Amino acid sequence: MKVFLKCLAKVKEATGHGAELIVLPECFNCPYDENYFTDFAEAIPGQSSNVLSNVAKENGIYLVGGSVVEKLDGKFYNTCTVWSPDGELVAKYQKAHPFDINIPGGTSFKESEFFSPGTSFATFDVFGFKIGLGICYDLRFAELAQVYARLGCHVIIYPGAFNMTTGPLHWELLQRIRAVDNQVYIASASLARDTSGPFIAWGHSTVVDPLGKILGTAQEKEDIVYCELDLKHVNKVRKMIPITFQRRTDLYDVVEGKTFISEEKS
Numbered sequence: 001m002k003v004f005l006k007c008l009a010k011v012k013e014a015t016g017h018g019a020e021l022i023v024l025p026e027c028f029n030c031p032y033d034e035n036y037f038t039d040f041a042e043a044i045p046g047q048s049s050n051v052l053s054n055v056a057k058e059n060g061i062y063l064v065g066g067s068v069v070e071k072l073d074g075k076f077y078n079t080c081t082v083w084s085p086d087g088e089l090v091a092k093y094q095k096a097h098p099f100d101i102n103i104p105g106g107t108s109f110k111e112s113e114f115f116s117p118g119t120s121f122a123t124f125d126v127f128g129f130k131i132g133l134g135i136c137y138d139l140r141f142a143e144l145a146q147v148y149a150r151l152g153c154h155v156i157i158y159p160g161a162f163n164m165t166t167g168p169l170h171w172e173l174l175q176r177i178r179a180v181d182n183q184v185y186i187a188s189a190s191l192a193r194d195t196s197g198p199f200i201a202w203g204h205s206t207v208v209d210p211l212g213k214i215l216g217t218a219q220e221k222e223d224i225v226y227c228e229l230d231l232k233h234v235n236k237v238r239k240m241i242p243i244t245f246q247r248r249t250d251l252y253d254v255v256e257g258k259t260f261i262s263e264e265k266s
């Protein structure tokens with residue numbers, strides 16, 4: 001509840017500065033550790049959903065509610081919900097790729113021992129933008145972002161919590177690659193670093209534009225990153241560097257199990 005109240009105070013603060021869409025981090029209301037997931041698991045709608053819905057309504061904002069541990073039909077999911085200024089649920093996304101890594105001497109985690117993977121994409125429309133959702137480790141999968149771009153997204157939002165081994169190497173790099181490859185804005189919100197907690201997050205919530213330029217970034221501490229997104233800028237970048245329209249699907253088309261590469265004629 002303490003964490004919840006802190007987040008809600010930050011939402012109020014951001015709203016006071018004119019924010020119209022606010023993103024919370026992955027597992028914002030539960031320690032990111034397998035020993036806590038069962039106790040914090042809940043249904044959607046449920047306790048956290050009710051609070052998120054009310055907060056979105058009270059502040060008159062779109063709220064991307066980071067992620068919560070969802071219990072559904074006896075399974076657990078790492079789930080992001082999005083709430084409208086009317087307090088309505090406008091999108092729900094279950095993390096598709098469980099965070100399973102084992103770096104000797106570094107970070108090891110096996111989300112798949114607890115969470116089931118989600119099986120669908122989730123988008124929502126707001127202020128003329130189409131927005132796609134991923135969660136943290138999903139950022140590593142180029143195809144997920146490509147699918148969102150093909151679906152017409154201008155922005156992909158990733159609530160996250162990279163770790164102290166991979167964070168410094170990959171967190172910013174992956175966001176810039178996904179932005180440039182897909183000519184979309186990428187926005188991530190990370191847990192702040194708490195060195196006394198069971199999972200030490202890298203932090204550094206970030207927003208990147210479709211050219212790969214970093215528009216705003218936090219450090220490791222609690223903070224709010226403010227950015228203004230411009231739909232015209234997305235279209236301008238796609239015109240200036242027309243890769244979105246130049247894909248050679250006659251030459252290559254990457255579909256699982258059916259990767260096609262045209263043969264060179266001699």
Ligand SMILES: NC(=O)CC(=O)C(=O)O
Binds near residue numbers: 135161166167
């Ligand atoms: N925490 C995650 O889901 C991902 C992460 O830390 C990584 O990919 O590295």
